[in-house]
Amino acid sequence: GQFGEVHLIVEPYYEGMPVPETYKFNGQEFKINVKGTEEIPLEWGGKLVFINSIVGGSIDARFMPAILKGIMSRMEQGPLTGSYARDVRVIVYDGKMHPVDSNEISFMLAGRNAFSEAFKNAGPKILEPIYDVEVFVPSDKMGDVMSDLQGRRGMIMGMSSESGYEKLVRRK
Numbered sequence: 001g002q003f004g005e006v007h008l009i010v011e012p013y014y015e016g017m018p019v020p021e022t023y024k025f026n027g028q029e030f031k032i033n034v035k036g037t038e039e040i041p042l043e044w045g046g047k048l049v050f051i052n053s054i055v056g057g058s059i060d061a062r063f064m065p066a067i068l069k070g071i072m073s074r075m076e077q078g079p080l081t082g083s084y085a086r087d088v089r090v091i092v093y094d095g096k097m098h099p100v101d102s103n104e105i106s107f108m109l110a111g112r113n114a115f116s117e118a119f120k121n122a123g124p125k126i127l128e129p130i131y132d133v134e135v136f137v138p139s140d141k142m143g144d145v146m147s148d149l150q151g152r153r154g155m156i157m158g159m160s161s162e163s164g165y166e167k168l169v170r171r172k
Helices: 061-077 104-121 139-151
Strands: 004-012 022-025 028-031 036-041 047-052 088-097 132-138 155-162 165-171
Touching (some): 036 061
Antiparallel strands (some): 155 165
């Protein structure tokens, strides 16, 4: 058997964010003892700030890279929509291991699952892309196209006629 359990906090990260000193869990406030911080630039943009706050040996330090690997894999797959997660701070504060049955794979999976669960509780926001688009459409189809664009939350910024077609300038 394999055994690994990880408890972590996921929160939005912004540049210059202070290192946390406490966290609240189930109505109680706990002190965070930061053992190590790793700031990782992500291939897809943004950062992951990984904070090891394990005290008392509940998880061996040798399993931290496996936990990080599990978190990174879940961030890349996207815990909500399949889109990358970015600009996140993760604090590993507790867990359990077994002296014989724990291994790297069990902690990679535990880190992955703990991230998915904690990410949902962090109030994530989906970042929508914004595009400037020009659409050329025959005059008789103008109403249908405008309706479709507005149905996709597009903002029509202007209209004009060019060479027998209507031109819509839209920002999504």
